[in-house]
Amino acid sequence: MYATVLHGPGDVRYEQVEDPKILKPTDAIIQLSATCICGSDLWPYRGLSGTDGPAHMGHEYCGTVVEVGSEVRNIRPGQFVVGSFVLSDNTCPHCDFGFQSSCVQREFMSGVQAPYARVPLADGTLVATLEMPDANMIPHMLAVSDVLGTGWYGAVAANVREGGTVVVVGDGAVGLMGVMAASQLGAVRIIAMSRHESRQKLAREFGATDIVAERGEEGIARIMELTNGVGAESVVEAVGMEESMKQAIGACRPGGSIGYVGVPHGVSFDGQEMFFAQKRMLGGPAPVRRFLPDLMDRVLAGRIEPGKVFDLVLPIDQVAEGYKAMDERRAIKTMLKVA
Numbered sequence: 001m002y003a004t005v006l007h008g009p010g011d012v013r014y015e016q017v018e019d020p021k022i023l024k025p026t027d028a029i030i031q032l033s034a035t036c037i038c039g040s041d042l043w044p045y046r047g048l049s050g051t052d053g054p055a056h057m058g059h060e061y062c063g064t065v066v067e068v069g070s071e072v073r074n075i076r077p078g079q080f081v082v083g084s085f086v087l088s089d090n091t092c093p094h095c096d097f098g099f100q101s102s103c104v105q106r107e108f109m110s111g112v113q114a115p116y117a118r119v120p121l122a123d124g125t126l127v128a129t130l131e132m133p134d135a136n137m138i139p140h141m142l143a144v145s146d147v148l149g150t151g152w153y154g155a156v157a158a159n160v161r162e163g164g165t166v167v168v169v170g171d172g173a174v175g176l177m178g179v180m181a182a183s184q185l186g187a188v189r190i191i192a193m194s195r196h197e198s199r200q201k202l203a204r205e206f207g208a209t210d211i212v213a214e215r216g217e218e219g220i221a222r223i224m225e226l227t228n229g230v231g232a233e234s235v236v237e238a239v240g241m242e243e244s245m246k247q248a249i250g251a252c253r254p255g256g257s258i259g260y261v262g263v264p265h266g267v268s269f270d271g272q273e274m275f276f277a278q279k280r281m282l283g284g285p286a287p288v289r290r291f292l293p294d295l296m297d298r299v300l301a302g303r304i305e306p307g308k309v310f311d312l313v314l315p316i317d318q319v320a321e322g323y324k325a326m327d328e329r330r331a332i333k334t335m336l337k338v339a
């Protein structure tokens, strides 16, 4: 088959690779319904995180099971499935505790920007629907796999509560999904920090009540103005840079919580500053598996349409243009059509 391979900075190719096959009895092979490009794929694309030789790209997926290994019990060929970008057994103590992204058997998914993919730990990782969803559901189901699941975790980690006030730092796809999650979890005041008009519009559509375009100290001052000098009890950080992290901590009230889901790059904390600030922080790769059944139900019930975050749809053989468009910020998030 053909698949997406990153050869070096800026060099993405759709090229012939070996067909995926069952390597372990706990594996499954799926045929992708659609796949997409993640903001985190841009780190290696920009040469900002190293790769050892050509890398098979893609970790957001949904599709139909075509084959399972001999030890797979919960999943069978013909089923439509969504999986997390973190592979987990869903049985170890960390999985039991709801942190499947720290599973003792944790692996990270890769190679799904392709028509077919191997999913290790299929029983623990994949969640099947009762029926084959309609084609118009595919973008929304695909979004659950990472971008919505990660935004959701950001909101949960930030202790978003019914009636609460939430600040979302970052207007990328994950930040926008953080806004949607905060709204679904019952927050009444959702302040999205965004400087881009098209993203502000989407943030409002997803439930943002206020937009703050200022950044840094000015941005924090604006949040304080909007919250009577108190700050927000919940802050979702969805960027991972020093400035955005400072903004998140600054926007949070003492005793409040920061959920940080942007992979930190060059971020450091001052212990004493954090001590006196008195703010909770929880971050990490999202345990999307914990949220999958609930989020898939919300999508199938028509309560949320997270697939609206895809503002560029390309056939997968044009994947290189998809990366370029996101790198140049011409697109928020690119969906790749497989068939």
Ligand SMILES: [Zn+2]
Binding pocket: 088, 089, 090, 091, 092, 093, 094, 095, 096, 100, 102, 103, 104, 105
């Ligand atoms: Zn586990």
